[in-house]
Amino acid sequence: MYKEPDPQGTQYWNQCLMQLGQTGDRQLYQQFYHHFAPRLNSWLLSQTRDPILAEELVQDTMMAVWRKAAQYDAAKAAASTWLFRIARNLYIDQMRRAQVRERGKAKLVEDDTHFDDQPADASRVRQAMRDLPVQQAQVVYKSYFEGKSHQEIANEMEIPLGSVKSSLRLAFQKLCKALRP
Amino acid sequence: MSINHHLDDATILSYAAGSLPHAFEVLVACHLRQCQHCRQRVAEAELLGGMLLEALEPLPLRDEASQPALLLADMPDMPATVDIPDSALSVVDIDWASGATTLAATGADVAQPGLHPINGLPELPDSPHQQPWRRSLILPEPLELLYQSHCYESSKGHDTISGHEALPWKRLVPGIQHLPLESSEGNLRLLKIAPGISIPLHSHEGSELTLILQGSYCDELGRFQAGDVADLDCDTEHQPITDGNEPCICLVATDAPLRFNDLLPRMLQPFTGF
Numbered sequence A: 001m002y003k004e005p006d007p008q009g010t011q012y013w014n015q016c017l018m019q020l021g022q023t024g025d026r027q028l029y030q031q032f033y034h035h036f037a038p039r040l041n042s043w044l045l046s047q048t049r050d051p052i053l054a055e056e057l058v059q060d061t062m063m064a065v066w067r068k069a070a071q072y073d074a075a076k077a078a079a080s081t082w083l084f085r086i087a088r089n090l091y092i093d094q095m096r097r098a099q100v101r102e103r104g105k106a107k108l109v110e111d112d113t114h115f116d117d118q119p120a121d122a123s124r125v126r127q128a129m130r131d132l133p134v135q136q137a138q139v140v141y142k143s144y145f146e147g148k149s150h151q152e153i154a155n156e157m158e159i160p161l162g163s164v165k166s167s168l169r170l171a172f173q174k175l176c177k178a179l180r181p
Numbered sequence B: 001m002s003i004n005h006h007l008d009d010a011t012i013l014s015y016a017a018g019s020l021p022h023a024f025e026v027l028v029a030c031h032l033r034q035c036q037h038c039r040q041r042v043a044e045a046e047l048l049g050g051m052l053l054e055a056l057e058p059l060p061l062r063d064e065a066s067q068p069a070l071l072l073a074d075m076p077d078m079p080a081t082v083d084i085p086d087s088a089l090s091v092v093d094i095d096w097a098s099g100a101t102t103l104a105a106t107g108a109d110v111a112q113p114g115l116h117p118i119n120g121l122p123e124l125p126d127s128p129h130q131q132p133w134r135r136s137l138i139l140p141e142p143l144e145l146l147y148q149s150h151c152y153e154s155s156k157g158h159d160t161i162s163g164h165e166a167l168p169w170k171r172l173v174p175g176i177q178h179l180p181l182e183s184s185e186g187n188l189r190l191l192k193i194a195p196g197i198s199i200p201l202h203s204h205e206g207s208e209l210t211l212i213l214q215g216s217y218c219d220e221l222g223r224f225q226a227g228d229v230a231d232l233d234c235d236t237e238h239q240p241i242t243d244g245n246e247p248c249i250c251l252v253a254t255d256a257p258l259r260f261n262d263l264l265p266r267m268l269q270p271f272t273g274f
């Protein structure tokens, strides 16, 4: 499930996406694509359990990258966070068959969140996931990768709802610590 | 508005992952709109999501046509860089206005700094998302009306919601009215509770999230005021009592379909003598 760290870490892809936004360089896009599209495919397949739909969502996400890279700001979010948000939003829309939204509607929340410029690294998160107790790793996996609600996880794992929540809480706190040691 | 009761980390994580039932997602989005603390927490969970994505084993795409080289041949050059106001890069983006009131709502928003429509971007007729990394959500209409009648963002800030009187409340028991809202998963409803009403001691079987929109109540966990959210563990027993002079209006999301009804006979008890 997890593989060894890419020598080109998180910061590299942040810079890559920034540069892509500034230059529109197709080769850079290819590079970004080859790194992220297969990972998105992995994630979306586990979410949708539908290989065709997963690939469609990968395409939509990568199209959005091409079109919107100019608006990416590495000071605001890691490239993988940005990508994760896009793919998640597209996935939710797909699942909910959300109505088409019009442009220019209310934008309600100002983005006052910031990306702590500490070099957050996927390899540390991977290690932290490995170090989690089995139950905590499972609830995180089912939340992030299978789109399961707390109640669905409780039913599947045959544990009380309260245990699902406390496991998620603990895992979240540990993984956050791994992000910012 | 100072917020003292926040979302549980388990709720934050699932919201960021996109795995909360719709009813809960709507409620969380409403709280996030008012709560910087929880927005920052969601951003952490999204950072985590991105890291987990990077750590995934790549799964090659099967379809040959999906190779970027082929796609790129048909792709227009990337649009030139445009300046986007910082505040437009949002974690949560809720479509507040219904179609009928779009103009008024849009006008009001444009007046806010950083919320200008973005000019110079090419139209994307095939994509509903102008800013696809922003999460957007359409609120059920009654909730929308409540927010429209209330100036949460205004610095002058009204403390009461005027629009609630116009809503088609249904009487549940004396002193308690409710209004079920549409949601595709889970139950979402508004509750309006007169001041001084005590809801009998109860615990929750499934998940239950409550966001106070107006007024306040007290229970074993403290005082809950507008903006506060009660994200209770299912084994928490509590007995809320509304206080103050105005009705307490809250938004309640639950996931067990019959749970609220199970509670009803017990809620009715003091009034009907069952």
Ligand SMILES: [Zn+2]
Residues within 6 Å of the ligand: B003, B005, B006, B007, B031, B035, B036, B037, B038, B039
């Ligand atoms: Zn909060």
